[in-house]
Amino acid sequence: MDDVLITGLGIVSPLGIGREAVWKEIEAGRSGVHAIPELAAARWLAPFGGKVVDFDPKRYVQPRKSLKVMAREIQFAYAAAELARQDANLAETNVDPERTGVVLGAGIMHGALEELVDAFEVCATETGFDFSQWGEKGIRQFFPLWMLKYLPNMPACHIAIRQDARGPNNTIAHGDVSSLLALSEATNVIRRGQADVMYAGGASSRLSISDLVWHGGAQLAQSTDPPETICRPFDADRQGMVLGEGSAMFVLESASHAQRRGATPLARIAAIASRNEASTDRQPPGKAIAGALAAALQAAELPAGQLGHINAHGSSTLDDDRVEARAIAQVLGDNKVPVTAPKSYFGNLGPGSGAVELAVSLLAMQQGVVPATLNHQQTDPSCPVHVVTSPQAALHPTFAALNHASTGQAVAAIFMAESS
Numbered sequence: 001m002d003d004v005l006i007t008g009l010g011i012v013s014p015l016g017i018g019r020e021a022v023w024k025e026i027e028a029g030r031s032g033v034h035a036i037p038e039l040a041a042a043r044w045l046a047p048f049g050g051k052v053v054d055f056d057p058k059r060y061v062q063p064r065k066s067l068k069v070m071a072r073e074i075q076f077a078y079a080a081a082e083l084a085r086q087d088a089n090l091a092e093t094n095v096d097p098e099r100t101g102v103v104l105g106a107g108i109m110h111g112a113l114e115e116l117v118d119a120f121e122v123c124a125t126e127t128g129f130d131f132s133q134w135g136e137k138g139i140r141q142f143f144p145l146w147m148l149k150y151l152p153n154m155p156a157c158h159i160a161i162r163q164d165a166r167g168p169n170n171t172i173a174h175g176d177v178s179s180l181l182a183l184s185e186a187t188n189v190i191r192r193g194q195a196d197v198m199y200a201g202g203a204s205s206r207l208s209i210s211d212l213v214w215h216g217g218a219q220l221a222q223s224t225d226p227p228e229t230i231c232r233p234f235d236a237d238r239q240g241m242v243l244g245e246g247s248a249m250f251v252l253e254s255a256s257h258a259q260r261r262g263a264t265p266l267a268r269i270a271a272i273a274s275r276n277e278a279s280t281d282r283q284p285p286g287k288a289i290a291g292a293l294a295a296a297l298q299a300a301e302l303p304a305g306q307l308g309h310i311n312a313h314g315s316s317t318l319d320d321d322r323v324e325a326r327a328i329a330q331v332l333g334d335n336k337v338p339v340t341a342p343k344s345y346f347g348n349l350g351p352g353s354g355a356v357e358l359a360v361s362l363l364a365m366q367q368g369v370v371p372a373t374l375n376h377q378q379t380d381p382s383c384p385v386h387v388v389t390s391p392q393a394a395l396h397p398t399f400a401a402l403n404h405a406s407t408g409q410a411v412a413a414i415f416m417a418e419s420s
Contacts, residue, residue, distance in 0.1 A: 002191065002256055003255040004254060004268070005267070005418060006265060006266045006415075008086075008250065009359055010081060010085070010250075011359045012247045013247075013346055013356050013359075014033065014051055014244055016032075017052075019083075022363065026345065026363065031228035031374055032050045032347075033228050033244070033346060034227050039207075045222050046222055046223075049206075049207050049243045050246070050345075052246055055079070057070070057075040060079035060082045061079070069149050070158065071111075073203045074154055077202075077249060078155065078162065081162070083249070085163060088251035089263065095197055101165050101167035101189060101194075101198050102156045102165050102170075102199045103156065103168070103171070103172065103185045103186040105171075105178030105179035106153070106173055106204060107175065108150075108152065110210040110214070111146075112208070113210060119134075119142060120138070123138045152171055155203050156169055157169070160199075167195045174409060175350070175351060175409070176313070176354065176404065177274070177409045178204075178354070179352060179354030179403070180272065180358070180412075181274065182202060182355075183200045183252075183355075183413065187252060187269050190253070196253060199250070201250050203246070203249075203352045204353070219320075220242075221239040221242055231316045231375060232375040232376060233312065234380060234383040235376045235379065241316055241317055241348050243347050244347030244353075248352070249355070250358075250359075265418040266365075267418065270415060271296045271300035272414075273296040273299060273412050273413075274412075275409075276408050276410070277408045279407055279408035283319065283323070285409065286323040286324070287327075288409060290328075290331050292411055293328065293400060296412040296413060297331070300414040303335075304337065305335040306398060307337045311341075311357055311399055312325075312341045312385070313404050314342075322380065322382045324402070325384055326384060328385050329384040338388045339385040340372065341373045341387070342357040342361070343357065358415075365394065365417060369391050370388050370393075372389055376389045398415065398416045399415055400413065400414050
């Protein structure tokens with residue numbers, strides 16, 4: 001069975017656009033979380049987050065008329081895929097379209113409220129909203145292709161069209177584990193011999209006011225502290241989640257295909273494992289986290305002590321961090337493996353979070369370092385992990401990425417430098 005390599009990386013994030021811009025911010029220890037005036041104007045209880053700024057989709061989307069059917073998240077993914085292709089030095093001459101595919105982690109994309117105003121007004125009466133008018137009058141106010149802007153499978157479709165990827169195409173919509181599950185599926189497609197090249201990653205935004213209201217602010221940090229200091233994974237003073245948006249996409253190739261075209265790999269995907277446990281009360285899935293990490297290490301034939309670091313889910317909520325830390329400690333035993341939590345830089349992006357977090361660790365491995373966790377002053381005694389608070393040299397050219405969801409799923413992936 002052929003090894004699967006990551007040969008290209010593209011990222012659109014609150015820290016910047018492109019690998020150089022993002023790494024510059026990580027290296028400087030700067031956060032991408034800031035005050036968001038629109039949320040403050042709406043009197044939202046947490047008017048801050050990891051928002052992507054200075055993003056011009058016209059620089060990436062061709063033809064530009066396609067923007068009419070692209071929500072913000074789709075634009076992010078499209079741009080990230082373009083950057084990943086460039087990073088991998090892929091060209092039409094060295095890729096077979098029939099053996100190139102896309103798997104992407106995505107989720108619900110919430111329509112912009114301003115797009116609903118006209119439809120609401122024609123159905124509004126002095127006493128309320130007349131639902132009987134919706135089918136005849138309200139729906140007519142929408143752009144005919146409006147729905148295509150918000151379907152979760154559309155990012156993968158647009159990327160496939162642009163990259164002429166005619167092979168397997170799929171979308172994983174499974175909350176916070178979507179990105180790593182997408183990476184797992186893309187890896188397995190290559191290992192099954194069904195493709196030579198796959199685009200994989202995730203994209204999402206959790207900053208839409210309609211999404212925020214839908215979730216009612218559950219588990220959000222509500223703080224008057226400077227926004228960039230609020231996300232504090234595993235810290236004794238953590239107060240809850242900060243939300244964000246963004247996308248990261250990766251070019252995956254079989255080792256033989258990458259070798260034939262002379263590609264330089266960023267990493268080898270050594271193993272990906274997923275586990276699930278019953279969850280009726282939306283509590284963190286500790287057994288699943290431990291099970292996924294242990295299974296991934298076993299599949300990679302890697303002793304826990306040889307991990308350069310663990311890229312933790314680290315949501316900065318009270319229960320979640322505690323359960324995750326204990327699950328990690330259970331698997332690591334006495335091995336003092338450094339733990340980092342990239343959400344401290346940009347918040348929880350939802351389905352796209354795992355991909356953007358993975359990009360941070362891949363960039364760090366290229367530099368031979370473990371990236372710091374921001375805002376971590378004192379580890380909570382109930383979180384028995386060794387949180388990295390300043391950049392340090394990596395002892396091993398390997399790392400594990402972890403994500404989990406409150407509905408019971410957990411995914412762990414092991415990555416190695418190709419020379420290791």
